[in-house]
Amino acid sequence: MNNLFSPIKIGNIELNNRIVIPPMCQYSAGEGQANEWHLVHYGNLAMSGAALLIIEATGISPQGRISYGDLGLWDKNTAHALSKVINFIRLHSDIKIGIQLSHAGRKASTDLGWKPHKYFQPNEPHGWQIYAPSSIPFGANGMTPKALTKGEIHTIIAQYAEAAKLAHSIGIDMVEIHGAHGYLIHQFLSPITNKRIDEYGGSHENRMRFGLEIFDAVKAAVPKDFPVGLRLSATDWIEGGWDIEQSIEFADELDKRGCGYIHVSTGGLDESQQIPALQPGYQLPFGEAIKKAVKMPVIGVGLITDPSTAEQAIKEKKVDLIAIGRAMLYDPRWGWHAAASLGTQITLPPQYERSAPQNKKSLFKK
Numbered sequence: 001m002n003n004l005f006s007p008i009k010i011g012n013i014e015l016n017n018r019i020v021i022p023p024m025c026q027y028s029a030g031e032g033q034a035n036e037w038h039l040v041h042y043g044n045l046a047m048s049g050a051a052l053l054i055i056e057a058t059g060i061s062p063q064g065r066i067s068y069g070d071l072g073l074w075d076k077n078t079a080h081a082l083s084k085v086i087n088f089i090r091l092h093s094d095i096k097i098g099i100q101l102s103h104a105g106r107k108a109s110t111d112l113g114w115k116p117h118k119y120f121q122p123n124e125p126h127g128w129q130i131y132a133p134s135s136i137p138f139g140a141n142g143m144t145p146k147a148l149t150k151g152e153i154h155t156i157i158a159q160y161a162e163a164a165k166l167a168h169s170i171g172i173d174m175v176e177i178h179g180a181h182g183y184l185i186h187q188f189l190s191p192i193t194n195k196r197i198d199e200y201g202g203s204h205e206n207r208m209r210f211g212l213e214i215f216d217a218v219k220a221a222v223p224k225d226f227p228v229g230l231r232l233s234a235t236d237w238i239e240g241g242w243d244i245e246q247s248i249e250f251a252d253e254l255d256k257r258g259c260g261y262i263h264v265s266t267g268g269l270d271e272s273q274q275i276p277a278l279q280p281g282y283q284l285p286f287g288e289a290i291k292k293a294v295k296m297p298v299i300g301v302g303l304i305t306d307p308s309t310a311e312q313a314i315k316e317k318k319v320d321l322i323a324i325g326r327a328m329l330y331d332p333r334w335g336w337h338a339a340a341s342l343g344t345q346i347t348l349p350p351q352y353e354r355s356a357p358q359n360k361k362s363l364f365k366k
Helices: 036-045 076-092 150-169 184-189 204-221 244-256 284-291 307-315 326-330 334-342 350-355 358-363
Strands: 008-010 013-015 019-021 052-059 096-102 174-179 228-233 262-265 298-300 321-323
Touching: 019 334, 036 052, 036 076, 052 076, 076 150, 096 150, 150 174, 150 204, 174 184, 174 204, 184 204, 204 228, 204 244, 228 244, 244 262, 244 284, 262 284, 284 298, 307 321, 307 334
Parallel strands: 019 052, 019 321, 052 096, 096 174, 174 228, 228 262, 262 298, 298 321
Antiparallel strands: 008 013
């Protein structure tokens, strides 16, 4: 059997192949609520041939969003709006659906992602007070965040749990906690951004505490068999920052707690990062190192656009699943074309069966 199109389980969720659509911000919500853009966008991606679609970074509170256009999941209004998208996908696709729950920390209160980077001040229409482990801005032109109190930390942990409950209630299959790309959990993990002197800062154990407490709270808030995963930046690409050795220890702690999977990326914490020349699969070695240390499935990423690269990574057991992000935006039928390229079959809605080229009629399962 073709490796990329072989089945795999995440917890009790059966995936019919190893292709994942990772979270990709759309900056197109209103007051955190999904709308027609999300119906079209996710409805389209649901027909891609991937087995798992993870909805974009979704704020657990209004202050947790990156921008004023971010999706949110914090009350009945945001849950109801998103449920329309979920129900729409379910009408015509059996793709499994996850959602990435996020708090942006010091990288919040910005303009939309395609506009020049700008922070909105708390007194501006699209702005709010931002928070972080320590009062360290993101870059020379960043807004200085307020250091979180212990009470505020506990509130955020509870907000993650409540968002996970809402996700489960509207029919989402699994939750991914966003611990990567310089957002709040990553800010607690890294000694570059965490200068606290209480139990949430200092030692490696203390810096992991916030992320692990969030995981425990989310896990406790949903049914036992509901998968909870986490996305991690395995390195800051900064000397003296968060690195692969610390990531392996963190992943091991998550594994012991019953983490459903770990989604391994890198970077995003600070402008001083030094990332080497980007090549397809450049982040896979980090996923491979973590895979050797844990039992849970590992999702690998990193500018992967060619099906043969994804197939080889699975065949060589570097990772268990492959996330196809920007390539999937460019080609929302990437999974079809990968199946054709690798000589295997996939199941599609009958409305699309006649789309196969004459020499690829065997592509679609009946």
